[in-house]
Amino acid sequence: MSLIVTGTIGIDTVHAPTGSAEKVLGGSCAYFAAAASHLAPVRVVGAVGGDWPAAHREQLTTFRGVDLEGLEVRPKSSTFAWGGRYFDNMNRRETLFTHLGVLEEAPPKVPASYRDSRFVFLANTHPAVQLDLLRQFPSRQLAVADTMDLWINIAREDLLKLFKELDGVVVNDQEATQLTERTNAISAAREIVKLGPSFVVVKKGEHGAILVHKDGTAALPAFPADERHVVDPTGAGDSFAGGMMGWLAGTGRTDFHSIQTGLAWGTVMASFTIEKFSLDRLATIDRHQLDQRMHQFRSAARIA
């Protein structure tokens, strides 16, 4: 089934105890699309500026199944850029700079050929923009959105409006608490489900993820990686969402058990993403490696 993602394409600069990466391909759209493309073709709606490096486009097109027709290039604008630094155990980071660039302008247009998309993922941006984008997919079968602390603080009303039209919401544990004032992740997710969506996924980083759905509850550990394998956590959450949505679009299913399996594919994709900077590790995995890691994850998380 056709899968579409709307969000940012960015130029990332990352400093970590494991090294640095300057002006590399990043952004929610890029990570999502790269991860999802291993499981289903994916359409990208986003915007970049005239400064977007040709090498970044080239890298994104090496992912078979990533359709860039919806990627707008605005020659007089600049691409969204982000710089950050990770500390000690990679769980904490600080933002060094943010250049909004095209994100301060009008949202990207959805090409007419994309309007029949069935699986829709709205990566983090202003919820009013997400809602406007959402309504451009009248054939949607499953619509899921991400958000961030900023919008919970300054655009809660728009966010609540968006929630009413979504099937699913993906948040991290702090956002879940911030939205609901519940520190227990299951309780927080149940509160969010009351706001409209059929399901909520709470991402807990190294502690895994939970799914609260009107038809059931699921909990998964993270892939048990030791510190040698954690090079750069940037994009883990977006890759997770890409793996989940890619699995669902690839199978055409939207039931509880399929979403639960989708979480496992998301976990596997995120476990690859963090092994290298940017999309470098996602770019080199093949089907065999994917299946092997899924097998390892199943074995590690098995309850006999």
Next chain:
Amino acid sequence: MSLIVTGTIGIDTVHAPTGSAEKVLGGSCAYFAAAASHLAPVRVVGAVGGDWPAAHREQLTTFRGVDLEGLEVRPKSSTFAWGGRYFDNMNRRETLFTHLGVLEEAPPKVPASYRDSRFVFLANTHPAVQLDLLRQFPSRQLAVADTMDLWINIAREDLLKLFKELDGVVVNDQEATQLTERTNAISAAREIVKLGPSFVVVKKGEHGAILVHKDGTAALPAFPADERHVVDPTGAGDSFAGGMMGWLAGTGRTDFHSIQTGLAWGTVMASFTIEKFSLDRLATIDRHQLDQRMHQFRSAARIA
């Protein structure tokens, strides 16, 4: 197979946002034995004072399969007592008081009839005492110990000696970091395995548990409970260990996959413990409720 636990029997006073419990049955031995007894008979080695309430003995004997022959009563001494208070989301607590009582005296004696025990769990106490107890079980097939931050700080050498003679170690995530200076739980556990034991279990509370074994790695989420079900987290870790060891002793197995399944039983036992104060919930579960919760846990953690 015969299972034995050495540790404390305590008189607990707990204050939590959900209510208070004054002078109730507690201690690592009590929680461990109560949980384990649902899966295998369990022998208790511990000491109490003349002040130990008859009602506590009565409560402990309601758990079929708990053998109290090794419980020493010292009429002139006082029972270990602990008071604590939990905050907000139950993840933080402060100790209000500790009366060591019998814990300041000689360790309890192991009855001759217990010396043939095959599955041995040494709950937290000074590691030199744990080592001395361990050596009194020459027929042991699986020996596992718990510890705490205090001993890591003041008795590290004794702890390292103990580790060399153990099959398994159970720690929480802070203790794993404190022991190894690794903040990644998998990496920390791998470092501990290098110190002697065949396996290490890292308990992460609401985030589940991991198992690093020379034959493999496992990761489990916690049972997905919402806040309404968390009344008192006291004893969750000891019940977890009791469930794990009870499962292993009950099946007579010590291989990686059996320990992995043991972690799931530990998770299920802990999920019951926290639903009421003291051992009150553990006291009322029957086999059907146990199997039902294990089934729920399997469904929630299932990866198709």
